[in-house]
Amino acid sequence: MPPNPMSKKRLHQGSHDRTHLLVWLAAILCTVFAIAVIVAGIAAFIGYILIHPRIPTLSVSSAHLDLLRNDLAGLLQTQVTVLIRAQNGNGKAHASFSDIKFKLSYQGQGIAVLRSDPINVAKNSSRYLNYVVQSSSIPLTPEQMADVTNSWQRNLIGFDLKGNARTQWRIGRLGSVKFWCHLECMLKFHPLNGSYIPSRCTTESK
Known part of the structure; x- marks a missing residue:
């Protein structure tokens, strides 16, 4: 018995309808997801504005030049104590610091690299x-030797301190904020x- 062409047509239309339904379902899910992301972003932004958190900071609290010695051969030895304060001025969020790295140098001559493990700082608190940075003998150029003298x-000398750290804190349930x-x-x-x-x-x- 020859196949009924109408049954093939119905079968083809049914498969097309199922495919069409899946496409619409995927589009709806993508739309819902996009709306949820937008709403979450707006909520986080509003929460950030309302709370207006202070960005945690690192600052030099105090320091001391423990040793400064130069000889006729143009070698410089020094030891410097540096106390850095990690400050979290937020009353509603804990803060953390990571990737802490600073370089201490004298006129481009590297003295030491200051590092630290990640630290956490409580609300409205500091650590x-x-x-204590001790250098090996640093060879100086004649110009640098004259500057040390x-x-x-003048009873005045300066050392360059340069570096960065990553700070992060959480704003309630809205998520975390990160800065360098x-x-x-x-x-x-x-x-x-x-x-x-x-x-x-x-x-x-x-």
Whole structure:
């Protein structure tokens, strides 16, 4: 018995209808997901504006020049103590710092790299990172040797501190916020007694 062409047509139409339904279902699910993402983003933004959290910072709290010695051969030895404060001014969020890395140098000559393991800072609180940086003998150029001699005479010398860290804190149930904190400043000392000359040395976030 020859096949009924009408049954083939109905079968073909039924398969097409199922495919069409799946396409519409996928489109609806994608739309719902997109709306949910947009709503969550708006809620997070509104929550951020309402809470207006302060960005956690790292800053030099104090320092001391423990040793500064240069010889006729043009070698410089130094030891510097640096106390860095990790500050979280948020009253509603804990903060964390990671990837902490700073470089201490003198006129481009690297002295040491300051690192730290990740740390957590409670709400409206702070923690301190204490670094005692001791350099090996650093060879100086004749110009740098003259600058060190001049620093002794002026009783003023400066070291460059530059680096960054990643900070993160959570805004309630809205999620976490991450920033890179960048620090670049000069630590100035009186070499005759090693005292630190306080200055603004605080991270800027991006």
